[in-house]
Amino acid sequence: MNKPLKRKPQIQLRSSLFILMISLIIVLLTDSVFYYYTKRMLTSELETKLQLIADNVAISIQHSKTGEKYVENLIGQNLRTASVAALYRLDPDIEKVTNEELTTLSSELMIDHITLMKRSGDDIIGYKSSDPKEINMSTKDWSRDWFKAFNQLLDTKTTNVKSGQALPYYWSGPLNTSSTNPSFVDKWGYYYDGRTNYIIDPFVHDTFFRDYQRETGVNAVINEMIHGYTDHGAKEITVYNPPIFLKQQKPNVIQGYVWFTDREILFGSYEMKDDRDQEYVQAVMDTNQRKQFLTTIEGETYLKMFIPLHLDFPVVIGLTADYGKVQQSIRHQQTNLLLIIGTTAVIAFLLVIVAIRFVNRNREATAESIQEVYVDNIGSLFRSMKEQRHDFNNHVATIHSLVHLKEYEELDRYTGELIGETNALNDIIQIDVPSLSAIVQAKVIQAIERKIDFHHDVVNLSRINLSAIKATDLVKMLSNLIDNAFDAAIHSAKDTDKNVNLLGRVENQLLIFEVINHGDPIPSDIITELYEPGFSTKKGTGAHAGLGLSIVKKLVAKYNGTIDVRSNENETRFAISIPV
Known part of the structure; x- marks a missing residue:
C-alpha cells in the first residue's frame, strides 16, 4: 500500500x-x-x-512658390521703377556716365548696384558700374534666356523668353547666384527703350527675399514641424533636388560657390546622413513610391523615410525620425x-x-x-x-x-x-497651426490675385483641442465660406472696395468663425433656400454647382453646431458656432 x-x-x-x-x-x-x-x-x-x-511640406512648397513668385515680381517691378528713375538722371551717352555717378545713384535709389551694359562686337558687356567686378563682364556665354533677352531689348523687341519677368522695355531675370560675386544671390532688372545707347541694369541682393522665405516659406514650416510645440515625430526634414543629389546633373560652381538653383538640398537640412540615402532617393524616383529603412547614427536608431512629392518638378522629401522611442x-x-x-x-x-x-x-x-x-x-x-x-x-x-x-x-x-508611466497625455490631436496658417495663406494669395482686400483675425485657438477629423472639416467649412465671400465681393454691383473679413475666437465653450463680405445683400425671401443642394445666387455663371453652403450646413450639423446668416445693405455675415 x-x-x-x-x-x-x-x-x-x-x-x-x-x-x-x-x-x-x-x-x-x-x-x-x-x-x-x-x-x-x-x-x-x-x-x-x-x-x-510630407503632405504638409508639399502643400507648403506649392503655396510658398506662389507667394515667393509674387514677392519676386514685386522686386522686379521696383527695379524697373529704379531703372526709369536712373534714365532721367543719367546722360544718354554711356561715355559721359561715370562709375562714381552710378555709385551715388545706387545709394539714392536704395538698391545695391547699377551696371550699364552695351554691345561690344558679338558680346554684350558691363561697361560702367557701381560694382567694379561688373565692369568688362561678358554675357555671351550666359544661358540662352539671358543673352537672348539682352539682344531683344537692344533690338527694341518685346522680350520673349521662358524665364524671368517681361514688362514694357524691360526684363528681369530670376533670382540666382551672381557670376561676378558668387557669395551673393541677386535679383536683376534690365531696361532699354531706345533713348540711351546702353541697357540700365539695377540689381539687389536677396536679403529681403531670404527674410521672407525664412519667416513664411518652406523652411519656416519645416522648423515648426521639428522644433514647434507639437511633437510631430521628425528629427530632420530634407527636401532633395534629385538631379543634383544623384549626380545626374553637374551643378554650376563659381569660385567654390554652387549655383543657387543647383543646390542639392532645396529646403530643410541634411546632417543625419546614411550611405544608402542616394540609393533610396533613386529608388523613389524610379518607382514613384515611398521607401524607408532603419539606420543607426551615433549609436541611436532612426527610421529614414523617402517620399516622392507630386509637384511640377522632381522632388523627394526625406524624413528622419527617432525610432528609439x-x-x-x-x-x-x-x-x-x-x-x-x-x-x-x-x-x-x-x-x-x-x-x-x-x-x-x-x-x-x-x-x-x-x-x-x-x-x-x-x-x-x-x-x-x-x-x-x-x-x-x-x-x-x-x-x-x-x-x-x-x-x-x-x-x-x-x-x-x-507600462506604468504616470504622465497624462492629451487624448486628442491638437490643432495643426501650420495647416491653419497654410489655408489662410492660400486664401490671402487668392485674394491678392482677385484684387480683394482680405483680413483675418483668429485668436485663442491654442486653448482648445480638436480631433484630426474635426480640424479637417473645419478647414472645409471655412474654405467654402471664404470662397463664397470672395465671389460675392467680386460680383458686387457696389462701387466700393472688395473687402472680406475672417474672424475666429473661442467664446463660452464655443468655437466661432465669422466670414463677412460687403457685396450685394442676399434677398430675405431666398435666405432659407441657401442651404439646399444645387441652389446658387450666381445663376448663369456656369462655374457654381450650388453645393458649398449645403456642405457647410451638413458639417456644422455633424458637430451639433449652428450656422447663421445676416445680410443687409452694409454687409453679409455668415457665422458658424461649434461646441468644443
Missing part, C-alpha cells in the same frame, strides 16, 4: 510541471503576439505621422509584462511545491484533501492565466481601435499607462 502512495505525488509533480509549462508557453505566445502587433502598430503610427508631415516603449511594455508573467509563474510554482510537500507528509491520511488542493491551485493558475490573456486581448483590441480611429495621441497615452 505504501508504494503506490509514494508514487502518487511524483505523478502529480510531473503533471503539475507539465501543466505549468503549457500555461507559461500559452502566456509567452500571447505576449509575443502582443509584442509584435504593438510594434507594428507603433511603427505604423510613426509612418503615418511622417506621411502627414518606439523601441523603448516596446521594451518597457515587454519588461512589465514579463515581470507579471514571471511573478505569476513563480508564485504558482511555489504553491505547487508547497502543496506537493504537504501531500508527501500526509500522503495516506490526506490524499483526497491533497488532490482537492492540487486541483484548486491548478484551477486558480489557469483562471489567472486566462484573466491575463483576456487583459492582453483587451489591450490589443483597444490599441487596434485607437489606430483605426486615428486617435494617435490617445494611443500614446494608453500605452504609456500600460
Whole structure:
C-alpha cells in the first residue's frame, strides 16, 4: 500500500510541471503576439505621422512658390521703377556716365548696384558700374534666356523668353547666384527703350527675399514641424533636388560657390546622413513610391523615410525620425509584462511545491484533501492565466481601435499607462497651426490675385483641442465660406472696395468663425433656400454647382453646431458656432 502512495505525488509533480509549462508557453505566445502587433502598430503610427508631415511640406512648397513668385515680381517691378528713375538722371551717352555717378545713384535709389551694359562686337558687356567686378563682364556665354533677352531689348523687341519677368522695355531675370560675386544671390532688372545707347541694369541682393522665405516659406514650416510645440515625430526634414543629389546633373560652381538653383538640398537640412540615402532617393524616383529603412547614427536608431512629392518638378522629401522611442516603449511594455508573467509563474510554482510537500507528509491520511488542493491551485493558475490573456486581448483590441480611429495621441497615452508611466497625455490631436496658417495663406494669395482686400483675425485657438477629423472639416467649412465671400465681393454691383473679413475666437465653450463680405445683400425671401443642394445666387455663371453652403450646413450639423446668416445693405455675415 505504501508504494503506490509514494508514487502518487511524483505523478502529480510531473503533471503539475507539465501543466505549468503549457500555461507559461500559452502566456509567452500571447505576449509575443502582443509584442509584435504593438510594434507594428507603433511603427505604423510613426509612418503615418511622417506621411502627414510630407503632405504638409508639399502643400507648403506649392503655396510658398506662389507667394515667393509674387514677392519676386514685386522686386522686379521696383527695379524697373529704379531703372526709369536712373534714365532721367543719367546722360544718354554711356561715355559721359561715370562709375562714381552710378555709385551715388545706387545709394539714392536704395538698391545695391547699377551696371550699364552695351554691345561690344558679338558680346554684350558691363561697361560702367557701381560694382567694379561688373565692369568688362561678358554675357555671351550666359544661358540662352539671358543673352537672348539682352539682344531683344537692344533690338527694341518685346522680350520673349521662358524665364524671368517681361514688362514694357524691360526684363528681369530670376533670382540666382551672381557670376561676378558668387557669395551673393541677386535679383536683376534690365531696361532699354531706345533713348540711351546702353541697357540700365539695377540689381539687389536677396536679403529681403531670404527674410521672407525664412519667416513664411518652406523652411519656416519645416522648423515648426521639428522644433514647434507639437511633437510631430521628425528629427530632420530634407527636401532633395534629385538631379543634383544623384549626380545626374553637374551643378554650376563659381569660385567654390554652387549655383543657387543647383543646390542639392532645396529646403530643410541634411546632417543625419546614411550611405544608402542616394540609393533610396533613386529608388523613389524610379518607382514613384515611398521607401524607408532603419539606420543607426551615433549609436541611436532612426527610421529614414523617402517620399516622392507630386509637384511640377522632381522632388523627394526625406524624413528622419527617432525610432528609439518606439523601441523603448516596446521594451518597457515587454519588461512589465514579463515581470507579471514571471511573478505569476513563480508564485504558482511555489504553491505547487508547497502543496506537493504537504501531500508527501500526509500522503495516506490526506490524499483526497491533497488532490482537492492540487486541483484548486491548478484551477486558480489557469483562471489567472486566462484573466491575463483576456487583459492582453483587451489591450490589443483597444490599441487596434485607437489606430483605426486615428486617435494617435490617445494611443500614446494608453500605452504609456500600460507600462506604468504616470504622465497624462492629451487624448486628442491638437490643432495643426501650420495647416491653419497654410489655408489662410492660400486664401490671402487668392485674394491678392482677385484684387480683394482680405483680413483675418483668429485668436485663442491654442486653448482648445480638436480631433484630426474635426480640424479637417473645419478647414472645409471655412474654405467654402471664404470662397463664397470672395465671389460675392467680386460680383458686387457696389462701387466700393472688395473687402472680406475672417474672424475666429473661442467664446463660452464655443468655437466661432465669422466670414463677412460687403457685396450685394442676399434677398430675405431666398435666405432659407441657401442651404439646399444645387441652389446658387450666381445663376448663369456656369462655374457654381450650388453645393458649398449645403456642405457647410451638413458639417456644422455633424458637430451639433449652428450656422447663421445676416445680410443687409452694409454687409453679409455668415457665422458658424461649434461646441468644443
